[in-house]
Amino acid sequence: MKISYDRDACQGHNRCYQLAPELFDVDEEGYAVLLVTGEVPAELEEKAKLCADNCPEFAIEVEA
Amino acid sequence: MTDTVPETKRPPVEDWATDFDHTHPDYAANAPEIWDDLRERCPVAHTERFGGAWLPTKAEDVRAIAEDTDRFSSRGIIINDFRPELDIAPRGYAPPITSDPPFHQEARRLLLPPFSPKKIAEWEPMARACCRELLDEVEAELAAGGDVVDAATAYAQDIPVRVIAAMLGLPPEDGDKFRVFIHRILETPGQHEDLDPGETLVAYLSEKIRERRERGADGEDLISYLLSVEGPDGNRLSDEHVFGTIALLLIAGIDTTWSAIGASLWHLAQHPDDRRRWVEDPDVRLFAIEEFLRFYAPVTMARLAAEDTEVGGCPVKKEDWLLLSFPSYNRDPEAFEQADEFVIDRARNRHSAFGLGIHRCLGSNLARLELTVAIEEWMERFPDFELADPGTVRWSTGQVRGPRCLPVRVLGREVSA
């Protein structure tokens, strides 16, 4: 699974960081920072999907 | 709902599709049913009240308005009979909430760091202590006689007030003053000409800001931060700017969070299964909080049309009001499965309680923290409770929706000797 994150769409709702701190950090203004590049580790796939499904701004996409 | 509908001077609403009035007590009591009905048969309601306003109820229309800051201005965000003057745009009366681009970003940016998730997390112990203190008071009241307490006024209402007072570095006992100020501004505007000028929000905050400046603004609190931070022009902020920002934080952060906490307790009082699940399954709480926010989203904003345009096929004229109903968005079956059901462990929950786009609630991390801690602490102390009498619950009218009177009966309390 691949994950991508669109910094321009992110408004800092902070849902992703709450759901999956393994995948997302937040910067000092509260915008998300994607911690993985490319492939999502298998054990985090469910969490990656959760992030994509809960971001109010559709800023996160996962691709199986 | 069987909650009481108080008397009103507002004329009765004939048809919600053509004559809606969100300040009418019928709306306060039945808003979700009204949105559902409109979404099916309308879905963009209109009213001639307030000089002309629209109420889109579908998620896609709400999102389109929130994202289009060119066509829909934040110059006016609370619908009333008068429109703010045209020449105050793009700054507006209370930046950043009343600002449009490009000014908006400048005003907002300064405030992002102290409200970022990691900074806000530092306030958790304080928020928790505050909830426990209030619960001690509730318990003392119960011990003095009876088993009924107004969870809205004896608990939910005080939490955001005390937390923001602490963040600003102001004494907790001044919280009561803020509530009076906010009530005057939001619920009875323009009715206080005879007020002693010394007893106003302006006088109070100006004095506190002056004190802080004289003492040297070196504290950890928000007033010190605002006095020491550099604005976009490289200069310190003026007293007026600092004042305006603090006033906005008080106005935007108190009734909203109070409403979210109150509505969540109202729900739990009526759903024993959800109470049990909350207690037995700590992992569900993260999802439960987002479901409270979705289902009982307390805040509806407004916009003013900047040009003749259309929304959902309806012709909107320049200067028409539009209600931006994030609560109705959250109940749209096209955006959510089982939209009209409260699902405590809902995992896919792309709700918009904190808005969408550039105005995303600046206080969302704080509000979420307060809501979580408030419910955790209440449930720890009083895991079992019910509405004392559904007929006495009263919801606020207008754009911030939550229970203002919420008598609950605490069950199964051990009476200590």
Ligand code: HEM
């Ligand atoms: C559950 C509680 C809360 C809810 C549901 C809520 C909701 C909202 C919403 C929907 C907006 C978007 C406004 C728009 O689009 O025009 C907003 C903006 C804002 N909120 Fe909140 N809010 C809450 C608590 C707070 C708190 C605790 C604070 C601060 C102490 C706060 C400060 C602000 C500010 C400053 C803005 C303006 C942001 C901007 O325009 O860039 N809110 N809020």
Ligand code: SF4
């Ligand atoms: S949930 Fe979306 S908008 Fe929020 S911080 Fe994450 S990516 Fe940004």
